[in-house]
Amino acid sequence: MPPSTPPALPLVSSLVRHYEELVDYLRRRFRSPALAREVVHDVCVNLLERPAVNDARQPLALLRRIAHDAAVDRCRAEDLRRHWVEPRAELPESACDRPGPAQHAQGQQALQRLTASIERMPCRRRQVFILHKIHEVPQADVARRMGIGLKAVERHLRLAVADCRLHGGQ
Template identity: 25%
Template sequence: MSDSKFPFLRDLFAHSQRDLLRLLARRVGPDHAPDLVQEAFLRVMHRNATEEIADPPAYLRRTAVNLAMDFTRRRRLETKFFVFDARDATSEEATAEQMLEADRRSRLLSEAIASLPPKCREVFVMRMHQDMPQGEIAERLGISRNMVDRHLRIAIQRCRTAMQ
């Protein structure tokens, strides 16, 4: 990082951190908001041409909101794969071990999705994240409905295997 970039980012962080934390806490909850704020700043920090950003606070806010949307989509996807048994929940609050286990399972699922072949991953994301019907996926990608079904079966099987 160049020396001129550091004061810029420090000032941006000082002026934006509190507002971003409030915004993200409303969107993803107070437990996850600090991590997303940090990720947003890291993304801005790693951008090569920060001088070219016309409105740095707005750019940072948009980055944070995009991260929150990605986080929410990922959580929705995870709930489709996890079946929680009421007998497993001994209290309303998750223990540290349960939270660590949920985070571990989340990472495993994300890694499994990332390791899918590109077309398979694209079909899976369109179906699970965007809740797109299989017929529409086939039409958009120019493949048969049977191929869409095949990609989904492969993706779901690999995700289940990764979760075991």
């Protein structure tokens, strides 16, 4: 007894008849011949695996809609993939931002030089620098607390920063 053949699939036979027309339709819409062929091929495979409604009044119009929707889905999936995959290529080589032993040692040395530089400053300059830069006290409040003018605070800060750059190694 010969194997049973599936009943005729009108949409598949219509797709085979209008294959090039569907490819051309998608190529014009999406400007990609490769995408057009892949999508029409996928539509054909999908119709063979899961036959659609067999009583379509306008099979070519239905096939165009199915192919168009499949192409849009593919483009959206590709955009989503690009959004998540391509930026990942720009990640740093190390997953952790913590400094290594060499960077930690360099940081400790820089901190020691900065501390020594601050300790060498004249008393008033050191006080102004610590209040403003470390304790984040506004310059006007530093001037009021220390009983000096705002211009004096600015001058002490300018000289303190220059000292730190000169002696702190920055």
